[in-house]
Amino acid sequence: MTRRMIVGFLIVCTLIAGHTLVALGADAAHFAALQLTRLDPAVALPDRRAPTLDGQEVSLRSFQGKVVLINFWTTWCSWCRRERPALEALYTQYQDQGLVILAVNIGETAAQVNAYVLQHGLSFPHVLDPDMQVAAWFGVRGTPSNFLVDRSGNIVGGGSGYRDWATPAAHQLIASLLVQGGAPATETARTASWHRADPTHAEQVQAGQAVYAQHCAVCHGANLEGQPHWKQTLPTGGLPAPPHDATGHTWHHADTLLFKIVKFGGQSGVADPSFQSNMPAFQHVLSNAEIWAVLAFIKSRWPPKIRTFQDRVNAREQ
Numbered sequence: 154m155t156r157r158m159i160v161g162f163l164i165v166c167t168l169i170a171g172h173t174l175v176a177l178g179a180d181a182a183h184f185a186a187l188q189l190t191r192l193d194p195a196v197a198l199p200d201r202r203a204p205t206l207d208g209q210e211v212s213l214r215s216f217q218g219k220v221v222l223i224n225f226w227t228t229w230c231s232w233c234r235r236e237r238p239a240l241e242a243l244y245t246q247y248q249d250q251g252l253v254i255l256a257v258n259i260g261e262t263a264a265q266v267n268a269y270v271l272q273h274g275l276s277f278p279h280v281l282d283p284d285m286q287v288a289a290w291f292g293v294r295g296t297p298s299n300f301l302v303d304r305s306g307n308i309v310g311g312g313s314g315y316r317d318w319a320t321p322a323a324h325q326l327i328a329s330l331l332v333q334g335g336a337p338a339t340e341t342a343r344t345a346s347w348h349r350a351d352p353t354h355a356e357q358v359q360a361g362q363a364v365y366a367q368h369c370a371v372c373h374g375a376n377l378e379g380q381p382h383w384k385q386t387l388p389t390g391g392l393p394a395p396p397h398d399a400t401g402h403t404w405h406h407a408d409t410l411l412f413k414i415v416k417f418g419g420q421s422g423v424a425d426p427s428f429q430s431n432m433p434a435f436q437h438v439l440s441n442a443e444i445w446a447v448l449a450f451i452k453s454r455w456p457p458k459i460r461t462f463q464d465r466v467n468a469r470e471q
């Protein structure tokens with residue numbers, strides 16, 4: 154479905170909202186309470202990449218498995234400012250259950266957005282839309298504009314203009330989306346208790362394998378083999394992705410350091426500030442439980458000797 158069709162659809166939905174409510178069930182009532190248009194059928198999120206504030210890029214699709222509230226905004230839009238505290242509260246409350254708030258800034262620089270984010274103490278992820286390509290795709294006609302994406306990566310609704318995200322209606326809408334579409338295995342109450350990486354825990358290893366295939370294999374190799382010549386600096390700076398199997402040196406490090414590297418990126422693992430890391434931070438993509446799970450999976454692939462070695466490294470850390 155093209156962007157124009159979405160805009161068209163939103164308008165049509167607004168016109169016939171009264172009628173669709175009945176047909177769509179309880180969920181539609183949650184959208185209606187916030188005066189958001191529910192898209193039925195939902196529209197798949199486009200495979201677009203957007204620059205992050207730290208100069209990396211993220212694909213809109215990389216949040217698949219989460220519920221994503223996409224919020225289009227600018228620093229000078231006062232209604233956007235009014236939305237911020239409630240958005241931050243929503244994110245803090247539901248992040249662990251799989252909510253991502255993705256703020257898409259229209260047309261401003263990373264420096265402008267960074268300053269604003271710091272000043273307002275916002276912890277949810279921000280991306281830039283310098284040439285307004287993303288906003289154009291969504292048919293955004295003003296800020297703020299909000300769109301909701303379900304766990305399978307489909308845009309399920311949205312609307313233009315300010316919304317009060319602190320209201321019970323807003324919380325109900327988010328909660329109703331979080332329980333839908335099958336929470337990923339790693340987001341259940343049981344897995345939330347994973348605070349360490351245990352390679353003998355079959356369920357954790359299996360969940361970690363899925364995380365690895367989706368988020369890590371692209372660089373570290375489907376078989377943990379890493380990229381070729383991983384010890385040689387690239388012409389573009391930094392290093393290629395190292396293996397995570399016995400031939401690499403991941404196993405020289407304690408679990409706590411590995412966790413930190415995955416959560417906060419490669420830069421967090423080295424003392425040298427001039428080091429150019431090519432290892433992205435996953436703090437806005439993976440939950441803590443998912444990070445522990447992927448480490449459990451990596452560890453499960455090490456031969457016993459190497460596991461024993463790394464157990465000792467861990468013991469020394471305690």
Ligand code: HEC
Pocket residue numbers: 364365368369370371372373391392393394395401402403404406411414415418419420429430431432433435447448
């Ligand atoms: C875009 C490519 C890329 C992706 C995706 C990626 N990594 Fe990395 N990773 C790297 C690179 C490159 C390094 C080498 C160090 C650096 O540049 O910071 C690295 C280093 C690491 C290290 C430190 C290894 C050591 O020996 O010090 C760990 C642990 C790690 N990655 C885990 C992961 C996990 C787990 C995932 C998936 C959730 C992942 N990486 C996804 C590129 C990537």
